[in-house]
Amino acid sequence: MTFHDAPTNIPDPEVVPKAKRRKFSAEYKWRMLEEADSCTEAGQVGTLLRREGLYSSHLSTWRRQRERGLLEGLRPRKRGRKRKDELEREVVRLRRENERLQDSLEQAEMIIEVQKKLSRLLGLATEENGARRRA
Numbered sequence: 001m002t003f004h005d006a007p008t009n010i011p012d013p014e015v016v017p018k019a020k021r022r023k024f025s026a027e028y029k030w031r032m033l034e035e036a037d038s039c040t041e042a043g044q045v046g047t048l049l050r051r052e053g054l055y056s057s058h059l060s061t062w063r064r065q066r067e068r069g070l071l072e073g074l075r076p077r078k079r080g081r082k083r084k085d086e087l088e089r090e091v092v093r094l095r096r097e098n099e100r101l102q103d104s105l106e107q108a109e110m111i112i113e114v115q116k117k118l119s120r121l122l123g124l125a126t127e128e129n130g131a132r133r134r135a
Contacts, residue, residue, distance in 0.1 A: 029062045 039045045
């Protein structure tokens with residue numbers, strides 16, 4: 001075999017700098033599990049895995065997910081940031097707390113005003129008035 005007779009379908013040896021995370025839909029997982037479960041001869045599952053570019057751990061994980069229930073198990077796991085509805089609940093909780101604290105502050109300010117007026121009506125000396133009278 002000479003250099004010119006070499007096969008031309010040699011894969012590119014360049015390594016991708018950062019692998020991209022693959023995401024599998026629930027339908028794809030379900031289809032792969034059914035196909036793997038239907039394999040009866042030795043080596044068929046390995047052939048399926050190589051053809052699809054999967055690992056046996058994928059099937060193990062997906063089987064566990066399937067045992068827990070289709071709807072709950074085949075959904076992607078939660079990763080990353082909080083979901084929007086969780087953030088909205090937090091905003092609502094913080095707004096309620098803010099309103100409660102504002103009400104408490106208004107009530108405290110009103111009580112202080114009433115105490116000042118009562119003190120003036122009764123002619124009780126406050127620290128400011130006492131300091132002025134002594135000077």
